[in-house]
Amino acid sequence: MTTDPASSPDPAKLFSAAARQRDLAELQCTVGAAFGLTFTEMDLNDPRSVAALTERFARARVNGSPSNGRRFARGVARNRMLVGQDMAPAAALSATGVNPDSGEKERFALIAFNALNNHVLQGAFGDLRRLFGAAELRQTERMTLLHEAGHVVVQHAEQAGAEAWGDAVAALDGAAGQAGDAIRQWAASDLGTVAHPEIRRLLLAAADQLDALQARVRAGEDGLCYDADALRKCFRAIRRSAGYRNFQENMGDAFMALKLRQEGVDVSGVVGDARAKGDPEHNTQPSLAAIGALTGSSLVGMSVRQLMVCAAQLVQRALRIG
Numbered sequence: 001m002t003t004d005p006a007s008s009p010d011p012a013k014l015f016s017a018a019a020r021q022r023d024l025a026e027l028q029c030t031v032g033a034a035f036g037l038t039f040t041e042m043d044l045n046d047p048r049s050v051a052a053l054t055e056r057f058a059r060a061r062v063n064g065s066p067s068n069g070r071r072f073a074r075g076v077a078r079n080r081m082l083v084g085q086d087m088a089p090a091a092a093l094s095a096t097g098v099n100p101d102s103g104e105k106e107r108f109a110l111i112a113f114n115a116l117n118n119h120v121l122q123g124a125f126g127d128l129r130r131l132f133g134a135a136e137l138r139q140t141e142r143m144t145l146l147h148e149a150g151h152v153v154v155q156h157a158e159q160a161g162a163e164a165w166g167d168a169v170a171a172l173d174g175a176a177g178q179a180g181d182a183i184r185q186w187a188a189s190d191l192g193t194v195a196h197p198e199i200r201r202l203l204l205a206a207a208d209q210l211d212a213l214q215a216r217v218r219a220g221e222d223g224l225c226y227d228a229d230a231l232r233k234c235f236r237a238i239r240r241s242a243g244y245r246n247f248q249e250n251m252g253d254a255f256m257a258l259k260l261r262q263e264g265v266d267v268s269g270v271v272g273d274a275r276a277k278g279d280p281e282h283n284t285q286p287s288l289a290a291i292g293a294l295t296g297s298s299l300v301g302m303s304v305r306q307l308m309v310c311a312a313q314l315v316q317r318a319l320r321i322g
Helices: 017-037 047-059 066-077 115-121 129-173 180-190 189-195 196-217 228-240 241-264 268-276 285-292 304-321
Strands: 037-043 090-098 105-113
Touching: 017 037, 017 105, 017 129, 017 304, 037 047, 037 066, 047 066, 047 189, 066 090, 066 105, 066 189, 105 129, 129 180, 129 189, 129 196, 129 228, 129 241, 129 304, 180 189, 180 196, 189 304, 196 228, 228 241, 241 268, 241 285, 241 304, 268 285, 285 304
Parallel strands: 037 105
Antiparallel strands: 090 105
């Protein structure tokens, strides 16, 4: 990525503890409230922060048990995408557990920070000084976390799809309805729109397969089975692909740019130019160009949830993957 240190904020001043708390509070009140997410953080360079998050995820039984919760948190702390030199200064991951007080399911939106990689943000968004002046540092932090929030909402949407698939499998022995209905309801929802189209198509195909299998069960056939592992492998393969990673980058930048455009600031041109100079996986210029073509009035009154759906629609059209 081409950077211009003279037009970039001082990396040492980015993401102070106070700034992180301020921005996470904003995300909780906006994105968290809109999608039912609990935002939390981990400072990878502070052993106390890592330990506290590890125990919180253990208490919440993330991924099904205290040991899995600890394993997930420790895995984040060792994530090569964060701890590696010149990798991400911040990254968002979603995780599902149980609120220990209410006993209800809780979806966490974890933002993990590595200040040793703050220099990666130099020039990442282009020259923001001419747009924000003295507020450049503050807006760089905010734009980064809005971008990460876009990532975590996509993860949340796709996890909701996987849960709908699990409900459909559990309904195979049901006496009424169609097993695949839970998946179709998810696909028709805002979350289904936000998910990657290949994930949506995969799960909708599974809905039809489950309906057909259920019909055979109801007809009295014995010895039937369903290969759940095959779908899980396809799901993971999609999310590991370069195309999926580029989709995620486009979603992050699109949501961030739409939120700022709604507030009266158009960053699509300067950020799009900067992204086009980087590696192909992080090139989000097509989606940002589509946002630049919007009229400011078209976003007036949109909720956070509507902005995320708008981002998904724009990205899918720009990348021609809808």
